[in-house]
Amino acid sequence: MAPRVLISDKLSPAAVQIFKDRGIEVDFQPDLGKDKDKLLEVIGQYDGLAIRSATKVTEKIIAAADNLKVIGRAGIGVDNVDRDAASRKGVIVMNTPFGNMITTAEHAIAMMFAVARQLPEASASTHAGKWEKSKFMGVELTGKTLGVIGAGNIGGIVCDRARGLKMKVVAYDPFLGQEKADKMGVEKVELDELLKRADFITLHVPLTDQTKNILGRENLAKTKKGVRIINCARGGLVDEEALADLLKSGHVAGAAFDVFSVEPATENPLFNLPNVVCTPHLGAATTEAQENVALQVAEQMANYLLDGAVENALNMPSMTAEEAKVMGPWVKLADHLGAFIGQMTDEPIKAINILYDGVVAQMNLAALNCSVIAGIMKKANPDVNMVSAPVVAQERGIKISTTNQNKSGAFDGYIKVTVVTEKRERSIAGTVFSDGKPRFIQIKGINIDAEVGPHMLYTTNKDVPGVIGTLGRTLGENGANIANFTLGRATAGGEAIALLYLDEPLNGAAQKALEATGMFEQVKPLVFQSA
Numbered sequence: 001m002a003p004r005v006l007i008s009d010k011l012s013p014a015a016v017q018i019f020k021d022r023g024i025e026v027d028f029q030p031d032l033g034k035d036k037d038k039l040l041e042v043i044g045q046y047d048g049l050a051i052r053s054a055t056k057v058t059e060k061i062i063a064a065a066d067n068l069k070v071i072g073r074a075g076i077g078v079d080n081v082d083r084d085a086a087s088r089k090g091v092i093v094m095n096t097p098f099g100n101m102i103t104t105a106e107h108a109i110a111m112m113f114a115v116a117r118q119l120p121e122a123s124a125s126t127h128a129g130k131w132e133k134s135k136f137m138g139v140e141l142t143g144k145t146l147g148v149i150g151a152g153n154i155g156g157i158v159c160d161r162a163r164g165l166k167m168k169v170v171a172y173d174p175f176l177g178q179e180k181a182d183k184m185g186v187e188k189v190e191l192d193e194l195l196k197r198a199d200f201i202t203l204h205v206p207l208t209d210q211t212k213n214i215l216g217r218e219n220l221a222k223t224k225k226g227v228r229i230i231n232c233a234r235g236g237l238v239d240e241e242a243l244a245d246l247l248k249s250g251h252v253a254g255a256a257f258d259v260f261s262v263e264p265a266t267e268n269p270l271f272n273l274p275n276v277v278c279t280p281h282l283g284a285a286t287t288e289a290q291e292n293v294a295l296q297v298a299e300q301m302a303n304y305l306l307d308g309a310v311e312n313a314l315n316m317p318s319m320t321a322e323e324a325k326v327m328g329p330w331v332k333l334a335d336h337l338g339a340f341i342g343q344m345t346d347e348p349i350k351a352i353n354i355l356y357d358g359v360v361a362q363m364n365l366a367a368l369n370c371s372v373i374a375g376i377m378k379k380a381n382p383d384v385n386m387v388s389a390p391v392v393a394q395e396r397g398i399k400i401s402t403t404n405q406n407k408s409g410a411f412d413g414y415i416k417v418t419v420v421t422e423k424r425e426r427s428i429a430g431t432v433f434s435d436g437k438p439r440f441i442q443i444k445g446i447n448i449d450a451e452v453g454p455h456m457l458y459t460t461n462k463d464v465p466g467v468i469g470t471l472g473r474t475l476g477e478n479g480a481n482i483a484n485f486t487l488g489r490a491t492a493g494g495e496a497i498a499l500l501y502l503d504e505p506l507n508g509a510a511q512k513a514l515e516a517t518g519m520f521e522q523v524k525p526l527v528f529q530s531a
Contacts, residue, residue, distance in 0.1 A: 003048060004024070004047050006029065008030070009030055014291065014295055032055075033054045036061070044064055044066045044068075046065070049070075049071045051073055052073070054080075062091060074099075074290075074296070075096060076284075076383065077095075092316050093314045096300070097312060098296075099296050101154050103283065104289075105154045105204075107283045108204070112200055115276075116141055117136070118136045121274070121275065143167070147170050147194040147197065148172070148204065149172050150203060152204065152381070155205075156395060159185075159186050169184075170188075170198060171188055172189055172191045175380050176348055177349070177350055195224070198224060199228070201229045202229075202230040205233060206234060208381075210379070211237055213239050215238040217239055217242035223252065226252075227252055230256045231259055232283045244269035244273060254276065254277075255277070256276070256277040257276070257279075263281060265278075323363070326363065330360050332371075333438035334371035335529065337417045337428050337440075338376040338377075340440070341428060342376035343526050344524065345419055347422060348421060350420045352373060352398060352400050354400070357405050357409065357416070358409075358413030365404065369402060373400065377393065415430055416442070428440060428443050437451065448487070454527065455525075458500075459497065461519055463496040467519055471514070475514070481502065
């Protein structure tokens with residue numbers, strides 16, 4: 001029987017035709033996604049669901065989807081899909097992360113022109129018959145310094161377009177290596193340097209704990225007087241109230257925003273201020289982008305339903321069903337190893353070296369590599385997946401090397417991950433025990449045996465008496481309960497490490513209390529995905 005796909009949002013007719021040409025039965029009901037009750041009633045009939053943003057795929061919908069195998073989102077954001085529920089149900093969630101890049105980058109450039117020449121206000125004034133030619137004095141882009149925060153996919157395109165406009169481009173991106181920056185023709189700088197020098201600042205980073213309010217009041221105060229700020233990335237990257245105050249004071253000469261901290265944005269501190277250009281999240285709103293993502297999602301879903309190929313999946317590795325049965329625990333271990341190093345590394349990564357030993361060396365190393373790289377990159381981009389992670393790494397100039405060898409140690413198999421930066425090398429190794437649970441077995445060359453949990457704490461210290469007591473007592477006094485405790489040391493009296501599995505995330509008070517003891521060189525909370 002041919003697979004059945006429901007398209008419940010407005011998608012290009014060309015996407016519908018792709019399904020038909022591949023022999024897939026397709027039901028095109030572009031308004032059905034708005035009727036959650038009707039969707040709930042019919043979803044059990046389909047193997048695939050193709051959506052945009054209007055359809056809300058809730059836990060209730062997924063629970064009723066007895067035959068559903070794949071959800072394809074034409075676009076990047078999948079906030080309208082309950083991914084956890086989909087994973088538990090065994091439903092793959094795919095997106096199309098690269099279809100909107102050109103369009104979003106071009107919108108940022110357009111917004112930069114608009115705010116530089118006050119085009120919306122000048123247009124409104126002219127339409128009103130005022131002819132206020134002397135009122136709208138603009139600035140040229142040529143020769144100005146553009147500060148790009150985030151030089152990944154979209155940011156990299158903006159850098160390229162800005163150089164074509166004869167702008168000087170400085171970029172802040174912790175994951176941008178010097179070699180890649182040189183190839184892009186941009187100057188790699190720290191954030192404070194960018195704030196001090198940039199005439200225009202444009203943001204192209206995801207919204208994470210690290211990037212939320214990256215342009216908060218303190219950083220905005222460091223900007224050059226007369227700066228103009230463009231945000232076509234994510235709401236919440238800029239403190240809008242603080243920016244409004246600086247616009248009113250004249251320190252910031254203008255702003256152009258396509259995204260807001262609350263959307264739909266019916267009111268905002270930036271609204272109705274002079275020389276502030278606002279658009280309703282139009283970054284991906286071009287005919288070409290909508291067509292691209294629709295065609296991509298149809299191809300990806302058809303490939304999975306007919307051939308079992310997994311592309312741009314957010315909740316499943318790229319591998320065959322047969323491989324998944326054996327590799328599942330190793331894929332999880334690979335992700336955990338990458339996540340550990342990713343959370344521990346703040347400077348740009350030049351290379352990632354992955355060693356596979358024993359039984360794991362005979363598995364699908366491409367899929368395992370993707371899992372390691374995705375784990376590393378998630379700190380900078382939570383939306384990265386196993387398919388897009390290698391592309392992101394390549395774009396950032398990170399070299400990936402893989403070595404596989406026959407069993408050489410006490411374990412039937414293990415994975416060792418090493419990252420290389422300008423300052424250091426950092427490594428971690430792990431294995432999978434017979435119970436299928438990943439374990440960390442070595443950090444920085446120090447042997448350990450640590451169970452991996454969702455909430456962990458990593459500390460380093462000199463091997464001196466009293467450290468264990470101080471660690472346990474301080475955590476206990478600050479309400480942090482230890483589920484598991486692993487210690488290791490290089491030599492007696494030398495470097496020592498501890499890895500603790502906690503019941504809850506480490507609270508700020510406990511972290512500060514540990515740091516205040518003066519006994520620890522590092523106190524690092526870590527988070528690992530349990531699924």
